[in-house]
Amino acid sequence: DAGVIQSPRHEVTEMGQEVTLRCKPISGHNSLFWYRQTMMRGLELLIYFNNNVPIDDSGMPEDRFSAKMPNASFSTLKIQPSEPRDSAVYFCASSSSGLAGVETQYFGPGTRLLVL
Amino acid sequence: QKEVEQDPGPLSVPEGAIVSLNCTYSNSAFQYFMWYRQYSRKGPELLMYTYSSGNKEDGRFTAQVDKSSKYISLFIRDSQPSDSATYLCAMSARAGGTSYGKLTFGQGTILTVHP
Numbered sequence: 001d002a003g004v005i006q007s008p009r010h011e012v013t014e015m016g017q018e019v020t021l022r023c024k025p026i027s028g029h030n031s032l033f034w035y036r037q038t039m040m041r042g043l044e045l046l047i048y049f050n051n052n053v054p055i056d057d058s059g060m061p062e063d064r065f066s067a068k069m070p071n072a073s074f075s076t077l078k079i080q081p082s083e084p085r086d087s088a089v090y091f092c093a094s095s096s097s098g099l100a101g102v103e104t105q106y107f108g109p110g111t112r113l114l115v116l
Numbered sequence: 117q118k119e120v121e122q123d124p125g126p127l128s129v130p131e132g133a134i135v136s137l138n139c140t141y142s143n144s145a146f147q148y149f150m151w152y153r154q155y156s157r158k159g160p161e162l163l164m165y166t167y168s169s170g171n172k173e174d175g176r177f178t179a180q181v182d183k184s185s186k187y188i189s190l191f192i193r194d195s196q197p198s199d200s201a202t203y204l205c206a207m208s209a210r211a212g213g214t215s216y217g218k219l220t221f222g223q224g225t226i227l228t229v230h231p
Binding site: 004042043044045048056091093104105106107108109110 | 157158159160161162165204218219220221222223224
């Protein structure tokens with residue numbers, strides 16, 4: 001099993017540019033999560049998809065952030081325009097429901113984003 | 117006030133020591149309690165989970181939940197340098213079935229076990 005795959009692993013961009021982060025969940029998982037991790041705020045849930053449908057986007061910081069899941073094997077998180085305060089590690093996680101009553105979330109390796 | 121509070125440390129212990137990691141929470145609806153371990157430059161991975169109050173043991177690791185005090189702990193016995201990582205507590209009010217368990221994470225505690 002390849003696990004959750006994220007790309008790119010590192011991204012350096014300039015303020016104002018568009019950034020697109022990509023995620024391939026584990027095959028067969030029907031839930032997908034995007035998180036952001038910073039030293040100051042820890043790990044924060046940005047948005048959650050279930051069966052490709054956005055269920056909870058209350059964590060999305062503002063309109064500059066958008067996420068899509070066009071099919072069960074692919075999701076994107078886009079930031080447009082990017083700002084220095086968006087610099088963080090962005091994680092994608094996936095899970096399957098009904099696993100012994102607890103949904104284990106499997107995290108990808110993350111994308112380290114630096115906005116200059 | 118954050119829903120989940122965790123001392124970020126850092127915590128440094130000698131090899132073989134017993135490590136105690138703790139989290140407190142304010143949401144009484146939390147039912148599932150988890151500990152994730154995150155190595156440097158990696159994603160978090162589930163270490164242990166418990167449901168409701170009580171203890172759960174897995175090898176050198178013991179998770180404790182005290183719902184009356186809204187307090188959870190992770191104990192590591194005979195700590196090893198390979199245990200050096202960030203430990204995050206996470207909690208969920210719902211889980212399983214067709215719904216999902218939104219995880220609320222603590223800040224994470226950085227642990228270093230030195231030889």
